Amino acid sequence: MADDKGRNGGIPRREALKVLGSIPAALTASQIEARTADHSHVPAAQIPAGVKVAYKPKFFTEHEWKTVNLLADTIIPRDDRSGSASEAGAVEYIDEYADSQGETLQTQLRGGLMWLDRECGARFDKKFVDCSEEQRKQVLDLIAYPERTKPEFSQATAFFNRFRDLTAAGFYTSKMGIGDLGYLGNRPFDWKGCPDEVLAKLELKKA
């Protein structure tokens, strides 16, 4: 791999790192290979099924946990490039993050989930998780677009903004989400400047 060629006598960079005894001792060569492997396209089908069964939420109640899973997957669903928020472990992140935080965030999340159930109850006499996809959409559309949200839904909109951000944080810091974005770094690399095809797209001259 061209990226691994050092500029000092052609020693592969990764070898140079090993020779120097410089990789943290806890990392074996194969772990480094794994960590520096190409993450750009992780097929969603490779995500082992049933991974989440063992997870016991620390902050959310059992009912909230179902709602959180459904809501997160509605925000970031599976598509042809990657899996959904829950498949990426974003919901576990949200639970652990909420658990680590103070009362302000915890109450916002708990209250926001309650608002969803109440709104669904008022409209359809059902909890959010028991609604049809179309019914859920009707409710979420009230709070998912901050620029056109009605004043009476401002708090629920703030909740949804927060939940959306947490879902994105959890998804895009997962192996799956990082691959989805096409982030190619976090490995030894031989930086040679902005690639030609990017320069061309940005209409920039070569430095």
Add this chain to the structure above:
Amino acid sequence: MQVIRQPNVYDAVIVGSGAAGGMTALVLCRAGAKVLLLEAGANFDTAKDSKMFMWPYEAPLRGGPTPKHPFGYFDASYGGWTVEGEPYTTAPGEEFLWWRSRMLGGRTNHWGRISLRMGPYDFKPRSRDGLGFDWPMTYDDLAPYYDKVESLIGVFGTKENMENAPDGVFMPPPKPRCYELMIKQACDKLAIPCIPSRLSIITKDHNGRAACHYCGQCGRSCATASNFSSPTVLLPPAKATGNLEIRTDAMCREVLTNTEGLATGVSYVDRLTRKEIQVRAKIVVLCASACESARLLLNSKSSRFPNGLANSSGTVGKYLMDTVGASMSGFIPKLMDLPPHNEDGVGGMHLYVPWWNYQKKMDFPRGYHIEIGGGRRDPPGTGIFRNAHRFIGGGYGAELKKKYRKLYGAFVEFAGRGEMIPNDNCWCEIDPNVVDQWGIPVLRFHWKWADHEILQAKHMRETFREIIHTMGGQPVEAPASLKDYGIRKGGEIIHEVGTTRMGDDPTTSVLNQHCQAWDVKNLFVTDGGCFVSNADKNPTLSIMAVAWWAAEYIADQVKKGSL
């Protein structure tokens, strides 16, 4: 409590193992002195303890910030804005933040590696505009020491012949990233200079250290020692002399003195055993960080030194300075949908903007440089796409996911780092009521920005907006207008200096130009406490140059028999 008095007399005891302590130790050990180096924190072995190459999903809370790790899990800092059992206080209604890294090498493990020389004007600011104070030295005095430091640690950069941003001994810089070229293009249009940055990251093999491998993770500390930190660059050659002894977990309480008013050593708490140990030395050098060294002096009271040691001028703790900081992100539509590419680069910016208006009359004194960031640098963190609804109007589902992909890498960030003028409202003292878990009285901070700094922050933000607009982008503005133009809190830029300043006059300064206490000739402070001003040049490189200059003076005075 039983105090263990160790009879061995070292040639020098140095308190603190960061930029100043490491450098002072190296120069003194090479001069043949037997040196004891005390570090308040734990040992840190970069090769073993660095979190280089870890992915966010391998870390607690995806590596995001927590009170214990304010800069995230990967940050090479044991400590932060708070240290358990070691509080500090602030005067009512005032705010100051104090970052402490309790570890071998201190803050050099995680710092930004920005290595800018102070320029000729920076040493004589009062002569130029009547504000603040002049240094008791000139650029020409310190230039040879900048040369030595850069040659030792390795700094990249380019020769630019700028009057007040002097060139150094430079390695070749890394090529600019894509978004950096766009920023430069906009700056060119605005006649703002945008040039290769100057960071202590080696782009060629240097003194047995491997060249940078461009993972962009300097802040995690580098397992290959390809950037500068005290434990990887200064302490190994100091140890190789056979003259250095290092003790970690040694929390210094006070400097000891004798009836002649000379320093005789220090008293410290061994954090692991909670025992008090006194060590003796012919020379005491404080390198504990500006505020911690001031605290040590103020806590070293005796009948001879009732206001604290080396404080006959009353200026210990005064003239505390930080750097003026303000920042802004911009959304740059042109950066959307770029072909995936690895632009981690070095652990910092490849280009920066040096201060360009220094010959113009502005509505604030002095100036600032601009640090830039953005693009696809670094593994995605938990802040990714936060508040993205401000750009994409919200939403959810497959459509949102597509928008996130488009947004990725389409942001740039600008951070201004400017010079503050020392003022009478920014200082620290011993809190009369509070001690830390070792029973050592703690610092109480006072802080108030003056209009000088607030107007500078205003100018920073106006400049950022202009650059972002010139790039065809949209500034990311907070929904409500920011107090004082978003100037960061005192201490938040982690450039505290000035609390034991040097000068020509013993009645208005703590140290002479060689960092020697006016009141106690065998006591030195070679950390940022000795600074007289705080130019927009991040202090670490200058701390090391001054420490080298002072340590050479110490060795010379010993040789001459004056110490």
